[in-house]
Structures are given as C-alpha cells and as structure tokens.
Amino acid sequence: MFKIGEFSALTHISVKTLRYYDETGLLCPAHVDRWTGYRYYSAQQLPRLHRILALKDLGFSLEQIGKALHGNITLQExxxxxxxxxxxxxxxxxxxxxxxxxxxxxxxxxxxxSTMSVDVVIKEVEPQWVVSVRETIANYPAVGALYPKVIEQVGNPGDLGLPIAIWHDMEHKERDVDGEAGFLLKQPLAAHGTTNMYEMGGATVASYMHHGAFNRLTEAYQNVLRWVEDNHYRIAGPFRELYHYCATPVRQDDESYVTEIQVPVEKVAA
Amino acid sequence: MFKIGEFSALTHISVKTLRYYDETGLLCPAHVDRWTGYRYYSAQQLPRLHRILALKDLGFSLEQIGKALHGNITLQExxxxxxxxxxxxxxxxxxxxxxxxxxxxxxxxxxxxSTMSVDVVIKEVEPQWVVSVRETIANYPAVGALYPKVIEQVGNPGDLGLPIAIWHDMEHKERDVDGEAGFLLKQPLAAHGTTNMYEMGGATVASYMHHGAFNRLTEAYQNVLRWVEDNHYRIAGPFRELYHYCATPVRQDDESYVTEIQVPVEKVAA
DNA sequence: TCTAAGGCCTCCCGTAACAGGAGAGTCAAC
DNA sequence: GTTGACTCTCCTGTTACGGGAGGCCTTAGA
Incomplete structure (x- = not known):
C-alpha cells in the first residue's frame, strides 16, 4: 500500500490528479483510512491507472473512460x-x-x-429572398442608378432589407458589366414590372468586410480572389456585395462605408 | 444602429458571445443606453468583428486577439x-x-x-540508480535466483527500492539468457563484491502494466513489441521489467502479480 | 517525550469561451 | 392597455485539473 504521494511518484501522476480521479470515481484508492481520510493505493491498481492514461492519450474524455472501465462493456462496444x-x-x-x-x-x-488577408473568413450564408433588376451597365459605379428602379416598382420601401449587388461576370470588366442590383427581403413579395423576385440559394462564401471607399473595392477584390486561390478554394458563383453602411448621396470616395464582399466558393479536392 | 439581436442575426454570432466580447473589451457596442443598458451596434463595427473571427479561426486566443486589436501593433509584431x-x-x-x-x-x-494493446503507453522515465548483478542464466524464470545474491552483498535491504530485471538479448531466447537482476535505489550506495552500481539512463519507453502470472509475460511481450512496430517506433535499448507487486515465495503462476514491461523506444522518422 | 518538518486532508477559487436559465425591466405592435 | 418578443444582469455549469488556505497526521531528530 502506498500513500498518495508515493503512488504519485511511482506513476508520475500528480497528487491533484489522483484525488480528482478518486472524486470522479475513475480510480478510487484501494483503501481509505476511516478516521484520517488518508488514501492508500495498491500496486494492483497500476494497470487500471495505466489503462486510464492510455485511453486519455487516445483522446477519450474522462467520462467516456469511466463508462468504459465500469466493467460491463463488451469488446463490440x-x-x-x-x-x-x-x-x-x-x-x-x-x-x-x-x-x-x-x-x-x-x-x-x-x-x-499585405495585411488585409487576415480579414477574409469562410462562412455559410443561408438562402435569402431577393428583389432585384439585372442589366448590362456601363461600369461598376453605374449600378447605383438601378436601385431607384427597384424601389419605385416595389410598393413599400419598409419591406426592403440590405441593398446588395450581384456581379455575374467571372472576370473584371471595364465596361458592359452584367450587374444585378436589389435588396434582401425578410419575406417574399409579389414581383412587379421588370423586377425579379427569387430566393437566392445559400452558399459557402469567402467574406471580406471592406471598411472604406467604393473606389478601393477593386483592390479588395484582388486580395480576396488571391486568398481564395491560395487557400485552395474555387469560385462557385457570382460575386455578391452587401452594403452594410452607405450614406446618401452615394459617393465613390466616402471612407465611412462598410461593404461586404462575398465570393461563393467550394473547396478544391486535395 | 442595431440592437444586439439584430446584430447577432446579421453576423451569425450569438447574443451571448457578443455580450461576452463586450464584457472582455474585445468588441464594445458603439453605444450603450445609459438608462436601459441596451447595447447598440453600428455597421462600422463589422470589420472589427470580422477580424476577431478571422484571428479566432487561425487559432489565436481571445486575449491575444485583444492585444493585437488594441491598436498599437506594428506589422513586424x-x-x-x-x-x-x-x-x-x-x-x-x-x-x-x-x-x-x-x-x-x-x-x-x-x-x-486482442484488446490488450489499449494499455500500452509511451512515457518518459528519469535516470535511476541501480544495484544489480548480470549473468548468463539458464532461462527467464531463473532470474529469481539472482536477487538473493544482490541482497546478501548489499548491507541494508531497507535501502532497496523496486526489484527490476533487465534483458540484454534483443530477441527471445529459450536458454542462455543475458539477464541482469537488481533493485532501484533512492541514493547511490557503495558497490560490493560482484554487484554493479550505476545510474541507468532515462529513456522514452513503451510501458505495459501486466497484471497476471509470470508465465504469461511472453505473450505480453509479443503484444508490446508488435505495438511498438505498428506505431512506428524502434527498440532503443534492453527491455526492463519492474516488479511492482510480487509475493514470496515467488511462483510462476501467481495471478496477483503486477509487472511492468518497459521497452525503450525511439520514433522512426516518417 | 517534545518538537519541527513535511505529508495529507477538505474546501474554495481560477482556468477559456462561452451556453443555459432565472428574474426583472423594455420595446413595439395591436 | 396589453401582450409577446427582446433585453438586461447575475448565477451556474462546462473539462481536467492547478494553486493555495487552514488544519490534521506522521515521523524523524533532539
């Protein structure tokens, strides 16, 4: 019979740990003095302790180990x-x-x-209802002109959520851009006139929060796309822009804007 | 300005987490109502939150993130x-x-x-002082006869620790075994007669606690050695046996004995 | 036989990053 | 005015222990 300190020295398990295993019922001392409370361990308990350590090493929790050691477990289990x-x-x-x-x-x-790439995160976005118009426009900033069109065709602006843009071209274009402008919705509405009403699918996206002027978005895109490539993802759909903060009148150089770039991606098989 | 629930929905970060980040100073709301205590977040805070998530994703602790975001950090740092x-x-x-x-x-x-291999664990053993005799003996059980020789040459049996054996043959032998028998010591003693007194080096060992009779040790060795091989270790020294529990008179079939097999190993380069 | 040192006991707090819930106050719509 | 959804603070629990306080126990030396 060993006192707890001796058993600790023998096994290289701390006294604290042994007491904890006693408390949790994982390894109770062979004998406990009724009056002093001293714990006495026997050499016969070494195999059990060893098995505990081995299972812990394999990544099992102490609770699982407790169940496994509690006797009635079959080889199957x-x-x-x-x-x-x-x-x-x-x-x-x-x-x-x-x-x-x-x-x-x-x-x-x-x-x-470049320190920007710290900020790219992968996240899942849920399906969202969208009302929008899609047109070929002269250049990226020209997308601003589409929002009034959407607003005037939807009755109640109160139903509209965040303004968004979707870019259907897979590469950067200086002109004749295939752009879609609209708003997120909480519930579907009836479509009017030339607007589209549909549920945009959920997706895994690489997301970058751009805090700054619109005229520096191109640079941001370059970084995000390089990040996507370097991290072995592949572009899996048109780019989305969410305008989290944007004051009117809209200006290209307002540094207070917050724009989220979302690039749908999928993992390239290693 | 968003209430905490809205900001939570927007970012997919739980309300609990946002409150926790407020409490720890990682991300305090842009405004807190003085009377109600309501937290109000602004869209301008999205980038900071995103950076927090990104750094968390990279495995940094919130404390590290807090320091990094607290402003005064250079690109170098x-x-x-x-x-x-x-x-x-x-x-x-x-x-x-x-x-x-x-x-x-x-x-x-x-x-x-075979369920035994659950119990093999890798551990480090420290250097230990040993007093022993080494002889070529008829077979493994014959090692028992060596211990009296050690005891009689050492004055005080009170100084002796655990009995051990060391097997210098690298393979199993039926006879003419190169065996060493002795005891662990707390402090070095003077050597006497034919005993050796030396400090046995520390080692990384694969350890298996055998609870059972000596005549089943061979089987245990087989399993341990197979485990060593399968886990891409290599034998790095003679085998050690520690007799944690062994009643006298010594019998080969006493199932209450507890014997630790230690096989010094080193990792094979992958 | 007395004493001092160390060993052992229990109880309580702290860890990291939140989740769950109680009880009470607040907001928005009907 | 009322209801129901939201929010607040505060408390507890999570894992596998480590650190320390305060007090009892054992043992070696004087």
Missing amino acids: LRGMVTLRRAEQENRVREEQERLARLETLIKFMEQE | LRGMVTLRRAEQENRVREEQERLARLETLIKFMEQE
Whole structure:
C-alpha cells in the first residue's frame, strides 16, 4: 500500500490528479483510512491507472473512460467507441491541417506587406429572398442608378432589407458589366414590372468586410480572389456585395462605408 | 444602429458571445443606453468583428486577439505573432496525427480480438540508480535466483527500492539468457563484491502494466513489441521489467502479480 | 517525550469561451 | 392597455485539473 504521494511518484501522476480521479470515481484508492481520510493505493491498481492514461492519450474524455472501465462493456462496444473516436479524430486532424494551411497562406501574404488577408473568413450564408433588376451597365459605379428602379416598382420601401449587388461576370470588366442590383427581403413579395423576385440559394462564401471607399473595392477584390486561390478554394458563383453602411448621396470616395464582399466558393479536392 | 439581436442575426454570432466580447473589451457596442443598458451596434463595427473571427479561426486566443486589436501593433509584431502561431500549429497537427495513428493501430489490433494493446503507453522515465548483478542464466524464470545474491552483498535491504530485471538479448531466447537482476535505489550506495552500481539512463519507453502470472509475460511481450512496430517506433535499448507487486515465495503462476514491461523506444522518422 | 518538518486532508477559487436559465425591466405592435 | 418578443444582469455549469488556505497526521531528530 502506498500513500498518495508515493503512488504519485511511482506513476508520475500528480497528487491533484489522483484525488480528482478518486472524486470522479475513475480510480478510487484501494483503501481509505476511516478516521484520517488518508488514501492508500495498491500496486494492483497500476494497470487500471495505466489503462486510464492510455485511453486519455487516445483522446477519450474522462467520462467516456469511466463508462468504459465500469466493467460491463463488451469488446463490440469498445470497438464501436474506438471507431467513433477515430472518425472524430480524422475530422480533428483535417481541421487542424486546414488551420495550418490558412496560417501559411497568411504568412505568404504578409511577406508582401499585405495585411488585409487576415480579414477574409469562410462562412455559410443561408438562402435569402431577393428583389432585384439585372442589366448590362456601363461600369461598376453605374449600378447605383438601378436601385431607384427597384424601389419605385416595389410598393413599400419598409419591406426592403440590405441593398446588395450581384456581379455575374467571372472576370473584371471595364465596361458592359452584367450587374444585378436589389435588396434582401425578410419575406417574399409579389414581383412587379421588370423586377425579379427569387430566393437566392445559400452558399459557402469567402467574406471580406471592406471598411472604406467604393473606389478601393477593386483592390479588395484582388486580395480576396488571391486568398481564395491560395487557400485552395474555387469560385462557385457570382460575386455578391452587401452594403452594410452607405450614406446618401452615394459617393465613390466616402471612407465611412462598410461593404461586404462575398465570393461563393467550394473547396478544391486535395 | 442595431440592437444586439439584430446584430447577432446579421453576423451569425450569438447574443451571448457578443455580450461576452463586450464584457472582455474585445468588441464594445458603439453605444450603450445609459438608462436601459441596451447595447447598440453600428455597421462600422463589422470589420472589427470580422477580424476577431478571422484571428479566432487561425487559432489565436481571445486575449491575444485583444492585444493585437488594441491598436498599437506594428506589422513586424503581427508577423511575429503569426509565425509563432504557425509553429504551435505545426506541433498541434503532428500531435493530432500521432493520436490518429495510435487509434488506427488499436483498431487493427482489435480486429484480431486482442484488446490488450489499449494499455500500452509511451512515457518518459528519469535516470535511476541501480544495484544489480548480470549473468548468463539458464532461462527467464531463473532470474529469481539472482536477487538473493544482490541482497546478501548489499548491507541494508531497507535501502532497496523496486526489484527490476533487465534483458540484454534483443530477441527471445529459450536458454542462455543475458539477464541482469537488481533493485532501484533512492541514493547511490557503495558497490560490493560482484554487484554493479550505476545510474541507468532515462529513456522514452513503451510501458505495459501486466497484471497476471509470470508465465504469461511472453505473450505480453509479443503484444508490446508488435505495438511498438505498428506505431512506428524502434527498440532503443534492453527491455526492463519492474516488479511492482510480487509475493514470496515467488511462483510462476501467481495471478496477483503486477509487472511492468518497459521497452525503450525511439520514433522512426516518417 | 517534545518538537519541527513535511505529508495529507477538505474546501474554495481560477482556468477559456462561452451556453443555459432565472428574474426583472423594455420595446413595439395591436 | 396589453401582450409577446427582446433585453438586461447575475448565477451556474462546462473539462481536467492547478494553486493555495487552514488544519490534521506522521515521523524523524533532539
């Protein structure tokens, strides 16, 4: 029989940990002095402690280990536990690898003095109802002229959510741009005249929050698209712009605007 | 200005999280109503929140993010942070991969109905003082005869720690075994007669706690050695046996004994 | 036999990043 | 005016322990 300190030295498990395992019922001392409360461990308990450590090393929680060790577990169930654990661990490894890849991409960006790419995040957006008009317009800033058209055809401006633009060209164009302008909606409305009313699908997007003037959006796009490529994603749909903050009258050089660039993406198979 | 629920819906960040970020000073609302305590967020805060999410995604703690966002950080410092983070993340990935590898090995073992390999753990053992005799003996059980020799040559049995054996043959032998028998010591003693007194080096070992009779140790060795191989380790020294529990008179079939097998190992380069 | 040092006990707090819930106040629409 | 949705603060719980306070127990030395 060992006192807790001796058992701790023997196993290299801290006294705190041993007491915790006692408290949680994972490994109770072979004997506890009724009057002093001293814990006494026996060498026979070493295998159980070792098994605990081994399972912990495999990534099981103490609660799972407790259940597994509580006696009545079959080889079948154990197999099931381990197989499940492996699946979780596979996900874990993949996530951590992707995180590492993002870090390495960021470092590459930073070597070129660009700090912006810190801010690109991948997120899921839900399906959204949209009312819009789509036209070929002279250039990007000209999209501003489309919003009044939408507003005048929709009865109640109170129903409108965030203004958005969707760019259907897959590359940058100086003129004859295929643009769509409209608003997000909380509920579907009836379509009027030349407006489109549809539910825009949900998507995985690379999102970048641009805080600054519209005339620097092109630069922002370049960075986002390079980020997408460097992180092994592929463009999976037309670009979306959400105007989170935009004062009227609209100006191209107002630095207070907040514009979100959303590039639908899908992961390229490794 | 958005109320917290609106801002939450807009960003897909939970209300709880936003309040937590307020509390920790990471992202305080643009305005807080003095009387009601209501939090009001502005669209201008979206970029900051996005940056927080991005850094969190890269694995930084909220505390680190707080420092980085607190304004006065140079590109140099940011680069340093990210580079450090990458190093950590590389370790992380490696650890998780190794854990996965252990799980897969275990599954392979379990397919063959062996559950024992759950209990093999890698651990570091410190250098230890040892007093022992080394001889070529008839077979493994014959090692028992060596311990009295050690005891009689050492004055005080009170100084002796755990009995151990060290097997210097790299393979299983039926006879003429090169065995060493002795005891761990707390402090060095003077050597006497034919005993050796030396400090056994520390090592990384694959350790298996065998709870059962000596005559089943061979089977245990087989499993441990297979585990070592399957987990891409290489044997790095003679095997050690520690007799944590062993009643006298010594019998080969006493199932209450607890014997630890330690196989010094080193990782094989991937 | 007394004492001092160390070992052991229980109880409480802290960790990171929130989630859940109680109880009370606030806002907006009908 | 009322209802129901929203918001507030405060408290607890999560995992696997570590640190420390305050008090009892054991053991070695004087």
